[in-house]
Amino acid sequence: MGSNKVLSEAEIQEIEKQYDEIIRVCPRCQSDENKALIRKAFDLACEAHKEMRRKSGEPYIWHPIEVAKIVAEEIGLGTKSVICALLHDVVEDTDYTIEDMEQQFGPKIASIIDGLTKISHVFDKESSLQAENFRKMLLTLSDDVRVILIKLADRLHNMRTLESMPAYKQIKIAGETLFLYAPLAHRLGLYTVKTELEDLSFKYEQEAVYNDILQKLKETENKRVEYINKFSQPIIDKLNEANIDYTITGRPKSVYSIWKKMQNKNVPFEEVYDIFAIRVVFNPINSNPEKTQCWMIYSLVTDIFSPKPDRLRDWVSTPKANGYEALHTTVMGPEGKWVEVQIRSKRMDEIAEKGYAAHWKYKGDGADEGELDKWIKKIRELLTNKESSALEFLDEFKMNLFSSEIYVFTPKGQIKRLPKGATILDFAFDIHSAIGNRAVGAKVNHKLVGLSYQLQSGDQVEIITSEKQTPQKEWLNIVTTAKAKSALKTSFKAERRESIEKGQMIFIDKLAELNRKPAAPIYRKLFGAYGITTKSELYIQIGMGTITADDIKKIVLKRSQSKFVRYWQLRVSKTTFRFGKRISPKKDAEQKINKKIPLILAENINEDQYIIAKCCSPIPGDDVMGYITPNNSVIVHKKTCPKAIEIMANYGDKIVTAEWTKHKLMASLARIQLKGIDRMGLVNNVTKVISEELAVNMRAVSFESNDGIFFGFIELYIHDTDDLNNLIKNLKKIKGVDSVVRIEMND
Ligand code: MN
16 A cells, blocks of 8 residues: 555646546446536545555555546446446545445445455455355355456456566466456456456466567567458458448457467467457448348358358357357468458447446346346356355356357257256256256257267257156266256255155154154164164164164164174075075074174175165175174175264274175175166167176166166176176177166165
């Protein structure tokens, strides 16, 4: 803030001139009423900041004045925004309060200034807080997008005057500008602001490289201008002939964009600089739609130069999500050089340069939702989802900010915009979470595809749903959009809640039947028996059927915990398993468990001796541990199972190490899920592969086919992980089978 030098007479005169300057650059501030309001804000700001100076030594008031000019001239906002820009640092840096602002300028202006004040320290904190602050800053989008636009103007002026800051601050400010503000400006359609922010950031971040490119641009400028003139002349002639009111400009590339291209393509400056571009901006004739006129000019240009077919970009029919509209084509110019030609109407040009504010101008305040409004609405939805953390949000937000987009169509031809990399599942959730939750596959351009299929621009997508389908945990790896992710998370939570409610009901009913009350000793018994630590977990297991009403009865009625048996008898019996049948070998009356020696897990599936935990379904070959229950049986968990980890922490004295015997006849239950595209004979192929796999016996199998997509669930007995992996490999080879996975039943 510099020293407290009161302004000199000369400075006061210079500042006074700026009022007229602001009015001059603000076409939307011209009424007497508006001028009076701006005068009032101008005087207040001057008065409030009169004793402050910037690092550069100049009076502080220059900053709000410049921000106000950017807001009016470069972003195209009106009176309220100009007033807020003038006052944006007043509450932050002087004795004036928000209440003062409200009293003087009304609630709307006060609330925008409040938003600006609150986000003024956004990036001074450590990373997580920074993310939270950024989230808060964007939350103000829901109040008024002008907060963000003025903030961008503020940042732009700070970047323009970054010279006077110490070097370490320059780097920091430049970094966050490139990281957040430039993409934000881009997303809001402020192309010019974005480009300048990028170039300025780049200048401070990599000064030498910046200067080098700038120098080379200057050296080659004459040649470029010459070429562009030569290229444009025949177009100019044609446009004049056709009586079109237009301007034509060569479009200089920004230093940063040249550098990025050099990086991305790994080429030297010489190969990048002479990618030429010109822009034709026309004043439309009222009787003709702008779109028609764009194509007419396109036709004139391509009559002269031949277009490169794969480089036609039609953002007139489908504007970009940030509102950008234009027709781009690349044509072969003289000397065999490609030249990009951008064709836009005056309105489109203004939207391209000034973004959101220009939308307002052309839409009027109450007009229907533009793409940008939809984007802001999406961001708002994300922000109001309390389940995502600030950092998670930032990730998702940035992803939505950076990734380019694809356009796909519904069966009825409605267009949907999704980020690049979006899958069928993303599309399904974009339509509605009820569709997403039930999706089993899709027809893309009339061909069947699975849920993980990545969509391409132009795809026409029809989602196939099944009443039996439920959201799967693995879907979280398939979806890329924030919307789908949060819908999935919400549904998993709901599922958990349902299980808890259901389980609690069963539990209470069963206890009532047994004439017991749900008291602490009963919970203790059950917790001990199943290695559970919380009530909700108990309810979930009951709700999911892992603990049955009979189990509850058994445990509850048990008088006292019997002493643990001393040894474990190893039984090896030759058992075979037949399809659909479950074998339970006879039970030994007395079993003893010695915790000091590993429990040997044979093919014995005696429920009372050891039980394969349903939560993680370990199979031979998996690293496992055993939990000794009060009724002398052992529940075998994978060591990596979260449940097991919890048990080890809480019931250390009831743990027994366990090992699998390597016996070829031993078998264990595993579940696999198959997905694919149905065709004649597929089910036969699948069962044949399984039965040919000598080491495997099926226990249960179910296939479901819906409109060409099939799902298979197979429960089978296998010997060890090698056998299972082998089987999965062979199943994957079957034509039409898309994925084969072992299902883990982890929560
Ligand atoms: Mn400021």
